[in-house]
Amino acid sequence: MAEAHQAVAFQFTVTPEGIDLQLSHEALKQIYLSGLHSWKKKFIRFKNGIITGVYPASPSSWLIVVVGVMSTMYAKIDPSLGIIAKINRTLDTTGYMSSQTKNVVSGVLFSTGLWVALIATMRYSLKVLLSYHGWMFAEHGKMSRATKIWMGMVKIFSGRKPMLYSFQTSLPRLPVPAVNDTVNRYLESVRPLMKEEEFKRMTVLARDFAVSLGPRLQWYLKLKSWWATNYVSDWWEEYIYLRGRGPLMVNSNYYAMVSLDRCHVRVQQVACLPHRNGVFMGLRATWIRLLGSTIPLCSAQWERMFNTSRIPGEETDTIQHLKDSKHIVVYHRGRYFKVWLYHDGRLLKPREIEQQIQRILDDPSQPQPGEAKLAALTAGDRVPWARCRQAYFGRGKNKQSLDAVEKAAFFVTLDETEQGYRKEDPDTSMDSYAKSLLHGRCFDRWFDKSFTFIVFKNGKMGMNAEHSWADAPIIGHLWEYVMATDSFQLGYAEDGHCKGDTNSSIPYPTRLQWDIPEECQEVIETSLNSANLLANDVDFHSFPFDNFGKGLIKKCRTSPDAFVQLALQLAHYKDMGKFCLTYEASMTRLFREGRTETVRSCTTESCSFVLAMVDPAQTVEQRLRLFKIACEKHQHLYRLAMTGSGIDRHLFCLYVVSKYLGVDSPFLKEVLSEPWRLSTSQTPQQQVELFDLERNPEYVSSGGGFGPVADDGYGVSYILVGENLINFHISSKFSCPETDSHRFGKHLRQAMKDIVALFGLKSNFKK
Structure with missing residues (x-):
């Protein structure tokens, strides 16, 4: 076979005159080129490591600092406030350098130290700036003077030509929320899903945890957050993914x-x-x-x-x-x-x-x-x-x-x-x-x-x-x-x-x-x-919703994601006749080694809106008011999740610590065992500059999907494409008699239309 011949680098035969060695020049050439390619990649990695290692400065800036310091020295000006003279005296004890050489070496050493100090200062300043997330909670469309100043400072300290890993050391660490804050947000999230007696029991468990075991577990978690780059990601990868059998x-x-x-x-x-x-x-x-x-x-x-x-x-x-x-x-x-x-x-x-x-x-x-x-x-x-x-x-x-x-x-x-x-x-x-x-x-x-x-x-x-x-x-x-x-x-x-x-x-x-x-x-x-x-057993329903998209949703002056999430709540209630614990994935990549956090989309506010939509006695004005409140609540929860103040990753890590310590927490055990019967995720469009969807509609992405998280629940993925299209992917299991992906899809289509109808806006209704 051809590949077998190509794989032989040389051949030899034994003759009466000795060994006849026949080298394959083509094979040796490929070996040489392969090695050359490997060394080129090593050099590129080494070069990129230096560039990202000194970011937000550049290697050439070192030369600028050296030239600047040496110039001031020759002008009889001491920019080091005596540090160069001390370096010079230290070098004088060696006795191997001339006076001029010692001056040059002293200047270069001070310049290098100054350059490293400037890099550390810029990097720390950028980390402090990126730790500020107040801009995310500002009203949409309005920008305060403080936010404008903050944006300008970020641009100044960010450098001009960042590479993929340039900002890694400048990103802030994921903060550990206070136990009381997490417990209170958890109770708020499950309030609409529990009966009165059940909620009272859970409240007692949660309050007891917050004052007894919680602070002890939190101390270990704080210690990890100071030592490790991210207090969540390694445990999340190991226990949620790699240990699954x-x-x-x-x-x-x-x-x-x-x-x-x-x-x-x-x-x-x-x-x-x-x-x-x-x-x-x-x-x-x-x-x-x-x-x-x-x-x-x-x-x-x-x-x-x-x-x-x-x-x-x-x-x-x-x-x-x-x-x-x-x-x-x-x-x-x-x-x-x-x-x-x-x-x-x-x-x-x-x-x-x-x-x-x-x-x-x-x-x-x-x-x-x-x-x-x-x-x-x-x-x-x-x-x-x-x-x-x-x-x-x-x-x-x-x-x-x-x-x-x-x-x-x-x-x-x-x-x-x-x-x-x-x-x-x-x-x-x-x-x-x-x-x-x-x-x-x-x-x-x-x-x-x-x-x-x-x-x-x-x-x-x-x-x-x-x-x-x-x-x-x-x-x-x-x-x-x-x-x-x-x-x-x-x-x-x-x-x-x-x-x-x-x-x-x-x-x-x-x-x-x-x-x-x-x-x-x-x-x-x-x-x-x-x-x-x-x-x-997987019941899958994937469909394009082209009645309207985020273009029309924006005319409702609301977040497209919040709009879809409320439509999902309305569709689920019509499908199952009840509310359920809802998972929406958000990112935490504003922090170093951040992955995801959970937005608990089923809230008291969203439930009030859904109940108003199915109550014929409610007026359009009342429904619109409740819709606005529910959307604002959802956006607030999403921002909290993105800025490190979510609920579920903190509770998960507290649970891991409790297992390492060998202590049981009835509160954490119940929280971690609650099923996500509605698991949702939005697929974001990240490189819109690559596509002109008006001129090339055939390049519209269909997004992607995943299987159901719970045996008796739904998995829903969606992508908002351009201005007039939303693609949905719905999964469930045939073995569950209560779920039906196509039935849920019909309820979702109708829920989207019902909500947009509240605003008196007409959808496309194109096929």
């Missing part, structure tokens, strides 16, 4: 869709993916634009986007991350192929990758025994997978092939089904599309990889992402970039192929080899059966 598929992993109408031929669509991701690895900064200013967000989650895999363990999983990976693994018709992304020391061009993908599609070989359904191990329970991995994948060809998968930059599945939005059958097609991205056939996605690109036979695309290493906005950022650069920058030739030429010198993709014994195949089948039961 159930399947990742449906329960943890989530998906992202491409636009509804956009479609290319599969082989060309796949070809651009690795190239776009290779370019994306060089993305330099991530920001959030608020108040017309630029506020830095924590970039820590970006570090593990590529070259990352979750490794199963019997008690807890681990995250394996490599600094670099030069290949991807492609799954097609039950076979695994290793595809190199670099050749001649450079990233392959899209046309060259298209050539490699076509070679895989043309390969007539059949799967080896146990190979086709191997990935079902990643879809089932973690303990059988961990034991199986240790027993059968620790040596030989199985270890080599598994290493290729787990150490790949990312995973690609060439799905043999056709998916996507069909106008003649929108509901069934979208539901099937969503379920395929969420779980597929349970053995054709590697659920342990940081993300898997899925490309269907008709050219539609999607992504399945593992959750432990990062949250959805990080993958969303990548997905937006991939979609935007596909046609706007890379483009396709008139014949439909990727632009550029093929390259016959590139080695063929390498077919991964497996030797899977029957005992292991039995475990694979067991994992597949349990995964199929889970997948078949």
Whole structure:
């Protein structure tokens, strides 16, 4: 085979005259170029480390400070207030330097110390400035003089050309809320969900905790917040994600869709993916634009986007991350192929990758025994997978092939089904599309990889992402970039192929080899059966709501997110006839290593509004008043969550501390066991400058979704796209007789229309 010949660097034969050594110049050239590429990456990392290490200053500013200090010295002016003279006297004791050399060295040493002191001062000043969040609580559309001054100071201390990790050391630490504040906010959040007697009992438990055990646990948490970078994130990653022993598929992993109408031929669509991701690895900064200013967000989650895999363990999983990976693994018709992304020391061009993908599609070989359904191990329970991995994948060809998968930059599945939005059958097609991205056939996605690109036979695309290493906005950022650069920058030739030429010198993709014994195949089948039961139980409904979008919602002078959340409360009440504990995810990336916090969207104010909407005796004016109050309450809770004053992460960490101390808290035990029967999340659009949605509506994102958190509840994801579209993704379980995703979708559509009708505004009602 071609790849076997390419893999041999030299050949030799034994003859009567001696050993005849024949070197392969092409192979040696590739070895040289590969090493050159590695050293270039090391140099770039070293250079970037220096640049981000001295930020918000720059390496060139050191020279400016040195020149300035030396100039004043030659002008007989002492800018150091005697410090340079002391350094000079210290150097004088060595006896190895001339007087002029000592003056120069003294000046350079003082200049360097001054430069480092200025960097520390600027960095501390920026951290103090970024610790201020009063601007977030200001009335929308109005900016106080204090906020304007604060914005100006942030711009001054932020420097001019930040890189991705420039602000990491300048971001403030996540604060630990006071126990009393958290307890009071918790009681306020559950007041509308409990009967009077139940609420009184919970109040007694909460007050007792706040004065007895709470302060003791808080002391340990404060100690951790002073010592660790973030008092939540490491425990959150370990106990919420890595220690979970159930399947990742449906329960943890989530998906992202491409636009509804956009479609290319599969082989060309796949070809651009690795190239776009290779370019994306060089993305330099991530920001959030608020108040017309630029506020830095924590970039820590970006570090593990590529070259990352979750490794199963019997008690807890681990995250394996490599600094670099030069290949991807492609799954097609039950076979695994290793595809190199670099050749001649450079990233392959899209046309060259298209050539490699076509070679895989043309390969007539059949799967080896146990190979086709191997990935079902990643879809089932973690303990059988961990034991199986240790027993059968620790040596030989199985270890080599598994290493290729787990150490790949990312995973690609060439799905043999056709998916996507069909106008003649929108509901069934979208539901099937969503379920395929969420779980597929349970053995054709590697659920342990940081993300898997899925490309269907008709050219539609999607992504399945593992959750432990990062949250959805990080993958969303990548997905937006991939979609935007596909046609706007890379483009396709008139014949439909990727632009550029093929390259016959590139080695063929390498077919991964497996030797899977029957005992292991039995475990694979067991994992597949349990995964199929889970997948078949998912009731999914994905649909575009195009009656109106945030453009019309803004005319109601309210937050679009608050509007949708109140519509969800109204829809849930009509669907179930009761209120429930509601989870809405918000970010805490304004703080270093921040991840998420919970906004408890079901409030006393939202319940009052919903009850008014279902009460025919209430007037429009009364409903509007209650709607405004409920929206303001929701926005306030969202801001508290973003600024480190949320409820749930604090209570979670207090619970972890109590377990380490070996003490039981009836209050914390009840709080942590309460089910989230309505779990919601908004997928934010972060790079709107990449898309002109008016001119290119086919590039509108469909967002993504996730499985239900509670067996008797709903999972709802939504994305507000442009001004006139909102895409919803609703999940529940068929096994629960009380839930129905399509029924909930109908209530949600009607709730959206009912609320906007209060304002006398007409929606589009376009199809």
